[in-house]
Amino acid sequence: MADTDKHKKEPHQTDHSRRNFLKNSGMVAGGVVGGSLLGGLFMRERDEKHKTKPSGTKHETSFQEARIFFTREEDFKALEAATERIYPKDKNGPGAIELGVPFFIDKQLAGDWGINARDYRKGPFKAYDYNDPAQVKSDDAAEPHPRGGQGQGKESTDSIMRDQSLLNRREIFIEGVRTLNDASQKQHKTTYDQLEKDQQIDILKTFENGEVEMKSVPSQAFFSLLRQATIEGAYADPLYGGNKDMEGWKMKEFPGAYPSYLGKIDKDEFFKPQPVALKDSQQH
Amino acid sequence: MAKKLKKVDAVILGSGWAGGIIGAELAKKGYKVVALERGGSQKVEDFVGGKDELRFSQRYALMQDLSKETMTSRSTEDEEALPVRNNKDALIGTDTGGSGVHWNGVNFRYRPYDFEIRSQTVERYGEVKIPKGMTLQDWGITYDELEPYYDKYEKMAGISGEVNPVGPKRSEDYPNPPSIDTPSIRLFKDASKKLGYHPYQIPTANVTEQYTNPDGETINACVYCAFCETYGCHFGAKADPIVTVLATAKKTGNYELRNHAYVTRVLYDGSKATGLLYTDTQTGMAYEQPADVVILAGFTFPNTRLLLLSKIGRPYNPKTGEGVIGKNFTGHFSNINYLGARGFFDDKKFNNFAGAGALGATFDDFAADDFDHKDLNFLHGFEVQHQTTGFRPIEYNFVPKGTPTWGEEFKDKSLFYTNRNLYVNALTGTLPWTHNYMDLDPTYTDFNGDPLLRITNRYTDQDRNLIRYAIDICKKIMTEMGADSVEADEVPDDVEFNNSYTTGHFAGGVIMGDDPQTSAVNSYQQMWDVDNLFVAGASSFPHFGNYNPTETVGALAYRTAEGIDTFLKNGGQLVKTKTASL
Numbered sequence: 001m002a003d004t005d006k007h008k009k010e011p012h013q014t015d016h017s018r019r020n021f022l023k024n025s026g027m028v029a030g031g032v033v034g035g036s037l038l039g040g041l042f043m044r045e046r047d048e049k050h051k052t053k054p055s056g057t058k059h060e061t062s063f064q065e066a067r068i069f070f071t072r073e074e075d076f077k078a079l080e081a082a083t084e085r086i087y088p089k090d091k092n093g094p095g096a097i098e099l100g101v102p103f104f105i106d107k108q109l110a111g112d113w114g115i116n117a118r119d120y121r122k123g124p125f126k127a128y129d130y131n132d133p134a135q136v137k138s139d140d141a142a143e144p145h146p147r148g149g150q151g152q153g154k155e156s157t158d159s160i161m162r163d164q165s166l167l168n169r170r171e172i173f174i175e176g177v178r179t180l181n182d183a184s185q186k187q188h189k190t191t192y193d194q195l196e197k198d199q200q201i202d203i204l205k206t207f208e209n210g211e212v213e214m215k216s217v218p219s220q221a222f223f224s225l226l227r228q229a230t231i232e233g234a235y236a237d238p239l240y241g242g243n244k245d246m247e248g249w250k251m252k253e254f255p256g257a258y259p260s261y262l263g264k265i266d267k268d269e270f271f272k273p274q275p276v277a278l279k280d281s282q283q284h
Numbered sequence: 285m286a287k288k289l290k291k292v293d294a295v296i297l298g299s300g301w302a303g304g305i306i307g308a309e310l311a312k313k314g315y316k317v318v319a320l321e322r323g324g325s326q327k328v329e330d331f332v333g334g335k336d337e338l339r340f341s342q343r344y345a346l347m348q349d350l351s352k353e354t355m356t357s358r359s360t361e362d363e364e365a366l367p368v369r370n371n372k373d374a375l376i377g378t379d380t381g382g383s384g385v386h387w388n389g390v391n392f393r394y395r396p397y398d399f400e401i402r403s404q405t406v407e408r409y410g411e412v413k414i415p416k417g418m419t420l421q422d423w424g425i426t427y428d429e430l431e432p433y434y435d436k437y438e439k440m441a442g443i444s445g446e447v448n449p450v451g452p453k454r455s456e457d458y459p460n461p462p463s464i465d466t467p468s469i470r471l472f473k474d475a476s477k478k479l480g481y482h483p484y485q486i487p488t489a490n491v492t493e494q495y496t497n498p499d500g501e502t503i504n505a506c507v508y509c510a511f512c513e514t515y516g517c518h519f520g521a522k523a524d525p526i527v528t529v530l531a532t533a534k535k536t537g538n539y540e541l542r543n544h545a546y547v548t549r550v551l552y553d554g555s556k557a558t559g560l561l562y563t564d565t566q567t568g569m570a571y572e573q574p575a576d577v578v579i580l581a582g583f584t585f586p587n588t589r590l591l592l593l594s595k596i597g598r599p600y601n602p603k604t605g606e607g608v609i610g611k612n613f614t615g616h617f618s619n620i621n622y623l624g625a626r627g628f629f630d631d632k633k634f635n636n637f638a639g640a641g642a643l644g645a646t647f648d649d650f651a652a653d654d655f656d657h658k659d660l661n662f663l664h665g666f667e668v669q670h671q672t673t674g675f676r677p678i679e680y681n682f683v684p685k686g687t688p689t690w691g692e693e694f695k696d697k698s699l700f701y702t703n704r705n706l707y708v709n710a711l712t713g714t715l716p717w718t719h720n721y722m723d724l725d726p727t728y729t730d731f732n733g734d735p736l737l738r739i740t741n742r743y744t745d746q747d748r749n750l751i752r753y754a755i756d757i758c759k760k761i762m763t764e765m766g767a768d769s770v771e772a773d774e775v776p777d778d779v780e781f782n783n784s785y786t787t788g789h790f791a792g793g794v795i796m797g798d799d800p801q802t803s804a805v806n807s808y809q810q811m812w813d814v815d816n817l818f819v820a821g822a823s824s825f826p827h828f829g830n831y832n833p834t835e836t837v838g839a840l841a842y843r844t845a846e847g848i849d850t851f852l853k854n855g856g857q858l859v860k861t862k863t864a865s866l
Binding site (some may be wrong): 084113118122208249268270271 | 366369370465636689691703
């Protein structure tokens with residue numbers, strides 16, 4: 001498609017848009033923004049290797065691809081397989097595993113998100129009883145649900161209990177991936193990662209529908225967290241360990257931390273530049 | 285024991301728009317002002333290199349730290365309220381500049397009808413049109429009285445816009461030209477015009493040309509990078525308190541901002557407020573800041589909560605309808621006010637990733653009472669808009685109905701439609717009811733051991749009928765725009781409050797009016813009960829108009845600053861009460 005041609009023209013276009021940007025923002029005539037701030041608006045020239053590297057090539061070894069949170073390999077393998085089913089490799093490009101999503105989730109759980117550090121955590125918490133049908137009732141909250149001005153975002157099913165669980169995200173994930181393996185052993189006498197694709201999908205569906213007995217949260221609450229974290233890992237800035245080589249953004253045709261759309265936003269043509277990661281926009 | 289500090293002329297809770305405007309105006313007049321901000325310090329440089337969706341939109345870096353304080357929430361009085369534990373249900377700003385930093389920058393003036401809503405409704409439709417239990421009341425001020433303050437706010441913030449063809453009268457044009465047209469905005473405008481409506485560009489604080497405001501502060505020109513909502517502007521191109529009023533206040537040398545200062549009580553001697561009591565959240569030390577005038581200019585929630593905690597004013601009682609503090613809680617709720625229709629285009633691609641918080645077009649043919657409600661089963665109205673704040677990939681994965689939410693089909697379709705879908709939505713007004721209110725929670729407490737604020741809020745047929753009518757209009761527009769499939773948001777009969785506070789638009793609790801029996805503050809946001817205590821912000825709104833609240837919050841703050849100056853010179857109540865109603 002014409003996209004390939006656009007790539008070739010990119011350096012010229014970037015210069016042009018920079019000039020426009022300076023002109024339109026009044027910076028040429030001695031704007032108020034200081035030097036460091038101005039610098040931050042433009043991406044550093046990325047090295048040629050990075051720019052020309054074709055997608056889909058084998059990645060170099062990353063020292064960050066090691067587990068920091070999950071202690072048992074079998075847990076991590078179940079996590080890997082489940083994320084790949086949620087965001088699979090297909091004709092569009094890489095799936096969750098190739099994008100680094102499982103390591104992204106591992107790192108996120110190791111940090112403050114894993115222990116719900118910014119959440120209100122004072123009791124009393126709501127007791128959870130799997131045998132109470134009112135508590136495990138499946139609802140439609142996983143459907144796209146408007147939130148705010150653009151109707152963006154989704155209401156996730158971890159709000160089924162309005163986040164009143166005593167467990168933090170680390171504990172929910174550990175129990176969740178172990179329950180995945182338990183369900184797999186029970187039905188197919190092997191671990192989740194060893195199953196056929198369709199078997200993996202069927203088991204995930206039972207989690208999504210709240211049909212699996214988990215001790216401390218409804219299974220759809222775990223599924224919803226897993227789904228959300230997988231999407232985050234596919235599309236968050238690569239600094240977090242997922243979205244490897246910005247391949248998630250490339251599939252999504254999202255330019256990342258692109259500095260300015262002046263000169264583009266008012267045009268009918270679809271604009272598809274090389275995406276910009278924070279590593280480049282922060283100028284380290 | 286709290287350490288007592290040196291007395292100042294004015295102490296202000298909050299450094300957002302309301303507190304920032306009042307602080308700057310008083311400091312400019314030479315008064316010594318101390319502002320107390322519960323959050324940390326922040327400046328424009330903090331936002332450079334911060335186009336990070338995970339950090340700001342998913343991990344809520346600019347939002348209130350709920351581990352210290354949140355609110356509890358429920359639909360009805362019979363339920364047990366539960367705490368809002370996660371920021372995904374509480375997008376409420378914190379740190380220097382407050383919610384004025386992460387906002388999108390949408391600016392509307394309320395309609396003349398809004399300020400005289402009860403009188404005009406009765407006059408036009410008769411008393412019978414107001415349903416039982418709807419506590420509709422006039423604001424104690426008219427549009428014409430507030431107009432000069434709207435104008436002042438727009439010039440301070442460099443608002444960029446074009447005149448609304450069916451809007452109320454204005455003394456002057458906007459200080460900056462409207463924002464840029466994009467292909468999808470053109471599509472929206474053409475479709476709206478074809479159907480007989482009057483679209484125009486949304487008035488925006490994403491300033492369109494580099495601009496120096498009357499205080500001498502410069503705001504840069506927006507480059508449409510699409511990181512506004514939940515972000516601070518790294519480029520100083522979105523008017524916020526940091527680049528405008530707080531900078532102005534600082535220059536005077538009369539304004540001191542203290543961060544990490546969590547106010548716990550208004551000090552009150554039975555007739556006047558003597559200062560604010562606060563805890564430094566970094567040291568745990570308690571301080572008493574005495575002042576001649578005390579101003580609460582926080583968000584709706586802390587303003588209301590502090591009056592209740594400090595036992596000032598008469599708490600509202602939903603059973604008897606008596607009392608005022610906590611009364612008339614309203615807002616724009618994500619599943620009843622902000623809905624519309626999404627269109628999927630199979631052969632057309634849009635640059636959906638580009639945009640600005642308030643970039644878009646709107647029309648006001650159905651705003652407030654601008655259309656006849658005689659035969660309609662609701663009051664008030666809505667604006668219709670196509671807003672292009674810019675998509676971000678984690679939260680923006682819209683697929684046609686019936687598509688699974690994960691797996692191969694989801695991935696393929698969410699990628700395909702990312703730049704092939706558009707949304708047209710309405711924003712409706714919310715009217716107050718006896719059963720929607722705020723009080724103190726009996727169970728849950730903050731990090732200091734004080735009760736949390738409890739919110740009780742239930743939807744009514746008024747809300748459902750209004751939004752359904754609005755969604756129909758959105759659907760017609762989207763169909764006219766040529767989408768291959770149009771999906772209108774649904775409003776089931778049993779849709780109920782989702783205990784979610786994501787829109788940032790919440791109001792009431794310390795409402796204004798012309799009668800001390802039914803309102804807490806006068807039109808200068810001065811408390812009827814306590815002459816030297818002013819409570820500024822959307823907490824004053826007796827109902828929520830269909831528009832975004834910020835410009836009205838800003839205009840009221842300018843009027844309040846003027847009132848405080850008069851009060852500091854002459855003392856006493858700034859408004860005579862209507863004796864007829866007493």
